[in-house]
Amino acid sequence: MLAIDLIAVTITTLAVRSTLFGPNPGIRSSEWAAFAVLAAASTLHLESARGIERRREMAANTSPHTNLKCLWVFASLLLLPLSLVIPLIVLSYLYSWFRVYGRTIAHRKIFSTATYVLASAASAAVLRAGGLLTEPRVPTGFWSLLVVLAAGATWWLVNYALVIGAILLASPEATAREALGELSDQLVVCAGLGLGIAVAALQSSYPWVVPVLMVTVLALHRDLLLPQYQRAAGTDVKTGLATPSYWASAVPAELARAESLRSTVGLLMLDLDRFKEINDTYGHPAGDQALRAVGESVRAEVRQGDLVARVGGDELAVLLPGASEGEVLEVAERIRDRLTTLTVSVPTTDERSAIITGIPASFGAAVYPDVAGTMDQLVLAADNALLTAKRGGRNRIVTARPNPPAVSADQPVGDA
Missing domain, CATH: 3.30.70.270 (Reverse transcriptase/Diguanylate cyclase domain)
Incomplete structure (x- = not known):
């Protein structure tokens, strides 16, 4: 976990340096405006879903704790330089730390923040390798759509692999099936990444439509509770088997x-x-x-x-x-x-x-x-x-x- 945290700090340092001393130094006013919109939307989303997240967090044990922060993070990856994506990630987890999770599990949320940074850096590398060099990097054709989808898949895979690795190392008694978690949770995360593409496309062209998507986002977030309720209703407490x-x-x-x-x-x-x-x-x-x-x-x-x-x-x-x-x-x-x-x-x-x-x-x-x-x-x-x-x-x-x-x-x- 400490190694991942250190790598995330290194990536952050390099991203800031690239922004300050790169070919086009500085951050444009339009990027600051997009950052403000995404930060406000992310905060509103977290506050609206605070009760859901607290209930899900209390039930998490040896399985990945999925959430929909990826929606706003991936949207920011398509609209902003990495040096602004990372502050959005940190802001999102800081708000969750104080308002949702509590301060007793800070080390876990620091690690989760680091996994988001690594996943975002890997995804940004895929976008650049696919020729999407400048923001906004929303799909405008078949090739750019393939590149964005590959970046989303990379983001999911890197974050998922890091979290599963940490679970298996921290909980040797956990089985591989428990560590992998529920497929339904991961499908919701993939849906969140897809919504992130939609938010980025709307933000770059029709920003006033973005608030309309909040209703869809909150409905999707509430569905995260359904597999948990189903498992709770059908799982024996002592053995983890069906009731x-x-x-x-x-x-x-x-x-x-x-x-x-x-x-x-x-x-x-x-x-x-x-x-x-x-x-x-x-x-x-x-x-x-x-x-x-x-x-x-x-x-x-x-x-x-x-x-x-x-x-x-x-x-x-x-x-x-x-x-x-x-x-x-x-x-x-x-x-x-x-x-x-x-x-x-x-x-x-x-x-x-x-x-x-x-x-x-x-x-x-x-x-x-x-x-x-x-x-x-x-x-x-x-x-x-x-x-x-x-x-x-x-x-x-x-x-x-x-x-x-x-x-x-x-x-x-x-x-x-």
Whole structure:
């Protein structure tokens, strides 16, 4: 983080020097006017969305905290020299620091400011390499549009990569999936960059239309809360897995989809063997930590698109759309092997720590429509298979078999 901060300071120094001593020294009055308009619009935007940003900031943990400051920053990149873009970035984060985030996380916001500076410098380099040397650099033709889009993609990629790198270095326990965050958040950022192009084009030609876009900007910003609310409603607090209510709504929807596509749906029910002993020996906080580690392990072994839920105290379920029986068993075996060798450091009741090695589980597997035609039948088949695995010695996988067809009273029983 300190290295990135130092590079940002170096870039700032070089940008100011280029403005003061370059081929065309100084800043034009039109550029100062554009800077004032963008700074005022950015501040108004931040103040209007202050409640949204505070709520989102409190929920941020090991995922990128996306925002729409990029809109005004990218617009300024197309209208202003880098020596004015950087003050706009600093002003935006200073205002957010005092009005939104609070002063307890200053080091994080300084780093975020630095990532914006590096991303802006890289984007400005792309604009210059594409032949857009003088401001305003709004697209006026096909080639200039391609250059501006490439600059926007560069801005996003540099900032995103720096933030993810910092998350992974600062939080070794974070998984790659957590660090990457939600695709929906990044799509909103890309939309913000696109709006930045529109703001720059309007500011250079019809500046009085820019305030009209503020309504669109605020509506887009409010949509940033939607994925967060959806995750909060469908995520178990202790494990980060799906909740039983979310699970109950996802299964019939997936079965209906499979029916229309004439596809299959696999279901795994797994119950941790003798998990109560962990709670009794080390305490419930240790049990919660062990359960969280189990959830992360299960998610690491399932396929992309599979849904993992906590459906009971120490009972988990995995929904595998389009999976055959062989694929379900393959996933189950991977999970079983990983849990058997899982090592977790947990707190104990005497304020020390203990190492738990191996948290085995029993598995029941069922596949729609092979063994069931409805959600209730599928869950019951998997539950019965799980019970058989428990009774058969635990730490094993049992697959539900199709029920034999009913035999009529007048049909002879004997040779098949």
